[in-house]
Amino acid sequence: MSTTTKLRELRNYVNGEFKPAREGATLEIVNPSTGEAYATAPLSGAADIDDAMKAARAAFEGGWRDTTPSERMGHLLAMADAIEQNAERLVEIEAENTGKPKGLTLSEEIPPMCDQIRFFAGAARHLEGKATAEYMRGFTSSIRREPIGVIGSVTPWNYPMMMAVWKFAPALAAGNTIVLKPSDTTPASTVHMAELFADILPPGVFNVVCGDRGTGAGVVSHPIPEMVSITGSIAAGKAVARAAADTLKRCHLELGGKAPVIVFDDADLSSAAADIAIAGYFNAGQDCTAATRVLASGRVHSDLAAALAEQARDVKLSKDEQPGSEDLYIPPLNNVNQLGHVGGLVERAPDHAEVLTGGAKAGDNGGYFYAPTVIDGLRQEDEMARTEIFGPVITVQSFSDEDEALRWANGTDYGLASSVWTSNHKRALRVSRALDFGCVWVNCHIPLVAEMPHGGFKQSGYGKDLSAYSLEEYTRVKHVMSALED
Numbered sequence: 001m002s003t004t005t006k007l008r009e010l011r012n013y014v015n016g017e018f019k020p021a022r023e024g025a026t027l028e029i030v031n032p033s034t035g036e037a038y039a040t041a042p043l044s045g046a047a048d049i050d051d052a053m054k055a056a057r058a059a060f061e062g063g064w065r066d067t068t069p070s071e072r073m074g075h076l077l078a079m080a081d082a083i084e085q086n087a088e089r090l091v092e093i094e095a096e097n098t099g100k101p102k103g104l105t106l107s108e109e110i111p112p113m114c115d116q117i118r119f120f121a122g123a124a125r126h127l128e129g130k131a132t133a134e135y136m137r138g139f140t141s142s143i144r145r146e147p148i149g150v151i152g153s154v155t156p157w158n159y160p161m162m163m164a165v166w167k168f169a170p171a172l173a174a175g176n177t178i179v180l181k182p183s184d185t186t187p188a189s190t191v192h193m194a195e196l197f198a199d200i201l202p203p204g205v206f207n208v209v210c211g212d213r214g215t216g217a218g219v220v221s222h223p224i225p226e227m228v229s230i231t232g233s234i235a236a237g238k239a240v241a242r243a244a245a246d247t248l249k250r251c252h253l254e255l256g257g258k259a260p261v262i263v264f265d266d267a268d269l270s271s272a273a274a275d276i277a278i279a280g281y282f283n284a285g286q287d288c289t290a291a292t293r294v295l296a297s298g299r300v301h302s303d304l305a306a307a308l309a310e311q312a313r314d315v316k317l318s319k320d321e322q323p324g325s326e327d328l329y330i331p332p333l334n335n336v337n338q339l340g341h342v343g344g345l346v347e348r349a350p351d352h353a354e355v356l357t358g359g360a361k362a363g364d365n366g367g368y369f370y371a372p373t374v375i376d377g378l379r380q381e382d383e384m385a386r387t388e389i390f391g392p393v394i395t396v397q398s399f400s401d402e403d404e405a406l407r408w409a410n411g412t413d414y415g416l417a418s419s420v421w422t423s424n425h426k427r428a429l430r431v432s433r434a435l436d437f438g439c440v441w442v443n444c445h446i447p448l449v450a451e452m453p454h455g456g457f458k459q460s461g462y463g464k465d466l467s468a469y470s471l472e473e474y475t476r477v478k479h480v481m482s483a484l485e486d
Helices: 046-061 069-085 087-098 102-108 110-126 160-173 188-197 213-221 234-245 269-285 301-313 336-347 402-410 425-434 467-473
Strands: 012-014 017-019 026-031 036-042 133-136 139-147 150-154 177-181 206-208 227-231 250-254 260-263 293-297 354-357 373-376 393-399 417-421 439-442 475-483
Touching (some): 036 188, 087 160, 087 188, 102 110, 110 467, 150 213, 160 177, 160 227, 160 467, 213 234, 234 250, 260 402, 269 301, 293 402, 301 373, 417 425, 425 439, 467 475
Parallel strands (some): 150 177, 150 227, 260 417, 293 393, 373 393, 417 439
Antiparallel strands (some): 012 017, 012 206, 026 036, 354 373
């Protein structure tokens, strides 16, 4: 980076105002396509977090919690419209901060984001409780669903703007206020969304505090929020749960994944290979649900592995993106540490494994690109078969029968997502029932809709994103009992 280059300055958004960290500390923000810093963001400390939390509490107590569902719906619809109307600029910001291809980000992220916000706008008007009734003679009971209060949220670097939507949309729809802390490496699009929402939401309802892991820990441990929500790694989720335990905060944890992709010998291999490659390499595999752990029937294992390798060779890097192309372009890995993590796993591959394609850093411009990779011949006990890679690396194992496939698929600490590929309907239902994962796709992998819940089992966390289930997570239930007789 040239010493004469002026870095763009990002700021926190607190109580309707953009401001630097109180102590003036900053973090450099790097474009992973080049490995060079292009902006700075506040390194927020305890005082900055406290300012944001107090602003959120004042906004909650000062009127936001008393808004009607239809009023909140109006705000959320305006927020979705603002994103849609400013989509190209938002995508430019996201692409510079993450290295993502602009075409795919515009077509595959902006529409779902707007749809999800609009879903929660409507869902705000459909919260229900049990019927008011007399469960004891002389008394009537009813159920109130109320907002919780201030929500502290921490979002990851793989889908910065979409994960922000998943946090703020249900929280605001339910009548809460929020302090959102984006990843230390990807705060730019979240800060820009705050700009878009500045004239839509009352001050203090939506706050953004930038910073590092210490800032995130400060958000979680602050005494004001009564619920914390995070999307991140298992280690991060455990740290949040421990910190939240001191004040018995509610936790909403969407953590890592190691999605098994079970391909039986009666599957359409050509279609499966193409779809699995897209689901495995999209966003360079930096997705908790990525289709990167393939379990193939022994009868089709070799053919499927070869087909996946062929698909991988057709994947292109976002730095070479051609406008209007329908090719799959993948971004770099988010940061130099993630590049080292992915490269290290591949370098430590056991001797019985074979790298069919890829297996090395890609590009020569200083960015963090990694070549789309297929590794065949892994065994269940191997490190790569058990560790979340979070990179463009698809591994392939060969199973002998359905029982072995299920044993291997479920033999992990993760439980977020999975898929089964077969033309046998009864087998699809049987395997779907047996898979210990929060989502099971049949003959597809990775589609998500706002109406259906997303969340895991086991160490992939608890709580649901999307759907009415998510909205309910951001509410509390109150029983009101009243005497009927004087």
